[in-house]
Amino acid sequence: MKREKSDYIVPQAALNRLFNARRSLQPVYIYGMASYGKTECVRQFFSGKTYCYYSPISNDSEHLSDFESHINPHRKMPLPVVFDDLQFVNDEECRNRVLEIAERADVWPIFIARPPLLGWLVPYYTQNNFVVIDENDLALTIDQIREFFFSKNILISNENVEKLQEFIVGNPYALKVAATRLQNNPDAKTLIPHLREVFAKYMMTSVTKVWPADFLDFFVHLSVVDSFTVELAEYITENAYASAYIEKARSIANFIYKKNDEYLIRPIPLEGFRYQARIQLEPEKIREASQKAAEWYEKHEEFEKAMLLYSKNHCYSKIKEILIKNSSQNPSNGQYLGLSRYYFELSTAEIEENVVLMSGMSMICSMLFKTTLSEYWYDKLKEKVSQLSGEEKTEAKRRVAYLDIALPHRGSTTVLESIKSFGLLLTTKGLKLPEFSVTSNLPSAMNGGKDFCDWTLKDRAIAKKYGSLIALALGKNGKPIVNLALAESFWEKAGDNAEVLALLSRGQLEAELNDNLEMGFVAAGLFIRFYLMTGQLDTALLQYNAFERKCRDFKSTKFFPNLLALQCRIDLYRDDSIAVDIWLKNSAPDENKEIFALLRFQYMTKIRCYIAKGRLNEAFSLKEKMKWYAENYHRTYISIECDVLGAIINYRMDSDWKETLKNAIFAAEKYQFVRIISDEGAAIQPLLFKIKDELENIPEFNRNWFSKVIRECQKLSRMYPKYCAPPVMAPSNFSETARQILRLQSEGLSADEISKNLDIKLETVRYHIKQNYKKLGVNSKSRAIIVAKELYLL
Template sequence: MRIKMKEKNEKTLESGLQTEEEFYIRPRIANKKMKSAQSLSQTVYLYGISGCGKTAFIRDFLGKRQYHYYSAEQLNEAELEFAPSEKQLIVVIDDLQQLRTDELRDILIKKIEMLARRQDVWLILSGRSRMPSWLLSVYYRRVFTVIEEEDFVLSETEMTNYLNLWGLTLTEEDFSRVAGLTKGIGIIIRLLAMELSSGRPFDTNYIERMRNDFWDYLDCHVYDQWDMEIQEFFMQVCIVEEFDQHLAEMITGRSDVERMIGIAEQLGNFMMFKEAVGGKRIYEIRLAMRHSMRRRLLRTYQKERRERLYYNAGLYYELEGDTPNALRMYEACHDTERIAGLLIANARKNPASGHYYELREYYLSLPEEKIRESMELMAGMSMLQSMLLNIEESERWYEELKQMEGTLSGSAKKAAKGQLVYLDIGLPHRGSSALVDILKNAGTLLMNRNISLPEFSVTSNLPSQMNGGKDFCEWSRRDKELAKSIGKIIEFTLGKYGKGLVNLALAESYLEKGEDSYEIANLTNKGMMQAQAGGKTTQCFVAAGILAWLHIINDHAEDAREILMNFWKKAEKEGSAKLLSNLEALQIRISLYQGKTAEAIEWMELAPEEELEFATMERFRYLTKVRVYLLMGRYEKAVNLLQRILYYADVMHRTYITMEARLLLAITQYRMGDGKWEENLQKALTQAESYHFVRLISREGAAVNRMLKETTWKCKNPSYLKAVLTETEKIALAYPGYLKQVTEEASFSENALKILKLQAEGLSTTEIAGELGLKVENVKYHNKQNFKKLGVNSKTAAVTEARKRKLI
């Protein structure tokens, strides 16, 4: 980092003091609120984490005026008695979080209310926590001005001015790094300024040293002031990212966790909370405190005692079915037996309900001798390697399991045979060509009780049967025949996963072929009711998807959105969290039809990142992402992703995805002016015609309509081409803006542009939140999105770039 030093500025800004020890810049928002409260003689309550600058702000604001200052830590009953005065009395009560007893608190409440009522007293209260519960009754009766922690955060301009007082001038790049590191918090900026002014290099070692300096500050000035039991509580729960009351009880072994949380909330703004499903409160310790408490834990507890905390947390996660977090905790306490047990338990699940991909590093690091000890692990490795497109490895583990089955007898042989049949049906790379015979054989074995089968994943959490866990395009050619001949066998073999399957499979086949909407809806509703009567939520997702597509095709996109929103509530209530990401992707496809471009572009932050690794279970979201790339005009990105999707489809025999990806590739190439679009479009059309799949083509509407009129493709069945052209034209008219490349301005939401304009006027994050009626967190989210879209990493640079592009 290059730092230009100049003479320290002896002038002060906004009453800033002159000595180097007391360099100070008064935060504009806090200053504005304080002045307003002063003019009304209104009681002020300031709060924020230690080091955010509350006390320094009060001292600087009051300057040379006389005032009465009290720390709640030393307060006694006889104080806070003032005779009436002709001049205004200023009374400051600091450190409210340090009140020693409930008796003193009760006395203080009465005195605060009395002082707040007096015309000759301006009362200023300060603490580390949000409005404490014991003070709320006074707050409601005597309206306070509340100055929040966010109000003490320095803006970029204020940070620049403060660094200037220290004689520091930074380049824009270096300042962005400083702003990101300090987050505008007073004590961190001060520590940084002290370090930089000493001439030390701003490198990785410096950043680590500065973090440790801040943690030392928390240790000395905050934690050491607390009772030991609250220190212990924070040290123990800091091993997890977030916790609820039950998890905290498991980790700490305490029965009074609710009381400890109450004390923690009174001590300061160290914890954030959110409401989870069912109204359960989830707590999160702030990042700096979490890291510093973990350091304190390492220094304070012996290894065995620390590992017991991680073991307790792992046990909680295991009981909750949260396998990834349980494994992380057991790994931290080096409990290899629990890790192996969890991996075996996960291998008993299907890929849609288990965590194969998320836990792949654990599985792949297992010694092969350990894997061979468990037939579940052997089957799990075969499934995982197939998901990772390592076909030879998948088949190797299948063959080893088959050899093992030949050496077993009794119940062990029956279990191993069941695992082999499960793999015969479920291995993704094997396709569905031989599946009819396999399912018939499996049904016979089940009826004769020769095997028991693990649970299946028919849909892989996708809103589709035909293009779900496997590709069933070939079955669509004989949909009615197969429904009659093996429908009951399939439902029997798959158990709960088979309820409603036959009707939903027929409905989806009819949907793709462009058949009668009434019949499709009728079959879908039958299948949904069957699935609801003891079946699986994943089948209900298929039903919701089919009904949503019917509404979209018939120009009722808002009704489609409503169906999915209602299903979302059902899925959350039933704990089907693993399908929510695909449900959200389907909602984004509806947004693309409706022209809600900003919503689709913002979703890209949540979309899986294909550049890092290609996760086969994310295929539906990848195909949604391709469409958003088309919307954004990022054609090279679309081509690269489609090439990966086509490779996956080829290896896994995914006919439907091959057709869909070729069609999207043709659209991309057409927009790029690449003549190969015609070849890919014709391949997609020829393949789709062989199945009479009308809607695979027509649902792309305006994006493909013009291409269909320009292509020289010769169809075999004129009625098929007529159906495709008619319905594509209909969709194009209903949604003329579908996948139309957006202008740069359109890629920014209305709020995002408003935020940029207000930033250009010099407003802070908190002021913008107040102006637009948004939460501070929402403004920060939009800032992050704006930075990414503009290719910058600071507010100043964002405003400058937005002006260059004439966005504001």
């Protein structure tokens, strides 16, 4: 069979793997979901060449029984034989015939199917060294999609490309449909709805029409949710064979994948199932399935998912009920960010009906930087105390006392007085605080729920005088926090390692004896920092893995976002660029949406990732947001941290950095903090040496403390020389045109002059300039020329 070249968008990764397999004559196994272009990729590879093609469902297929007629005894190379749609080969005789042909010495076999591996092919697979081409090889990257649109002269913003990629996940066929749509209708806002409709119909007419009715019905009903467990699937569908159906879908159709402990249906087939649900099911049946899912989520305290479904079904009483439940939890255990819009949809009268809800409103407003509104609800709650009686009055008192300590925007200056006042109520009237988080699920006691930098100035004295009271007021968190806070304070000041380890060990043991994961995370985080800074990377990873296992054993998922951010910080020291990319893509919060105070550890991690990736504009923007938060929410530690990172960013952007670094150094000197600067190791070291003489000429400057900072920084730089280092771009990453444009820019030519000089469009020149800046991690021509010379591009 010969095929002419089609206009299929060829994924180069897949073609490269086919080419390598052809050279070594290794069997090839290609798999991926329907419409990913598995067959078209092979046809493109064999364009104009002879090969045999077999498929149980294609009209183009040749017959297995006629195979010998295709063999040319004079042919020097084995004949390529493509076995397509193997997931539909159920006949034992056909399977044996496929294997018989594949095992011939004069055949180069290529197998195509949807699942990762078919059971009946396993024996052959284990005996032969397969080249596997999976969906990742078939999928186009976001950069390839941008290049494709550019080649077609289709103008589409980066934001819309990202939205498109989120839906099509690199599907080449879907990209062709998108391009055709944009050429006929350039309104990008209508693109995704159009694709949803096109692929929903495609699923119904070309994919699911051959499925058994009960199998299809199962997934149509399940499409009311975005993800599910086997138990949830059984509850929604009332089908005892849920587990078998899910496994069948994974092994035959390959439209389901597992992420953590949940199954997800890929976006395109999910849209198809929802389309079929709207056509085949009565609205009441869809509502019933949706309601059951919401009840399941509520029962398992997955409030955000429950609320989404209750909102669709207009169950407003359930929405308020969940908001009250959530408000009774501290922000670290509750789901305030995900539920924020539902809080603000309540009327004033509805909120004032419940003191727990009033407390929750004050808290969520504080976390979202709406401080005036937070204080408004605090004052309203305080007024309620005098208006109520009995248990309601007691609850209102508890909530006021809780907010006095816990409101994020108030800082830590009044916390000690509040704890002393509450300690009196606790001992005289037996009044207990509501559930309280000291750390906000961060791996820090000193910079956790509140900023306690000022306490470090008198750390030993405060621990000795108020340690027992703090332990009493904070309940289960109180006892370990005294030792852990002291350990962190001494560690930040580069104190005696033996004393730090002793305090850490005691605090960790106290946390373990009380099954206190929150304090356990503080201990694990501090141990990890200790081992990293003393060159014991493997021990740091063991500590991390041990705590992660403990969280999984206790099914305590609330720590995972910050735990993953902590893992990313370890990866930055290890110079594991791929792991950092994965965290940025899959786990990092989006600062361009709503900034949320509880995510501060993740935001500060993301700034470091941006620096390491050379994405300096994004690093600068996020740093400015966090600096504003630090200044307005009395977060001294984060303020210093922002200035240290800001100096690195400014230095690499060829902007003024000295004043920013001086601010950080003078602030850190006040508290005798060493690690907050030295932890940035190789990234901050050259700046410290450039400013050293100037600082040491200031009479009142503490030279001994600064020498300690330099010394610790040098140690870390030797251990991790590539930490947050500027990305190195190889010349091969730049096309000849891109390098010509850089050269002409260095000679002083404008974009218009370069366009005329190279006889290319002005838009093309601007595109290459933008891409050059992105690759070099710069935002100006002057800086681009400097970096390009350093990389020997000029």
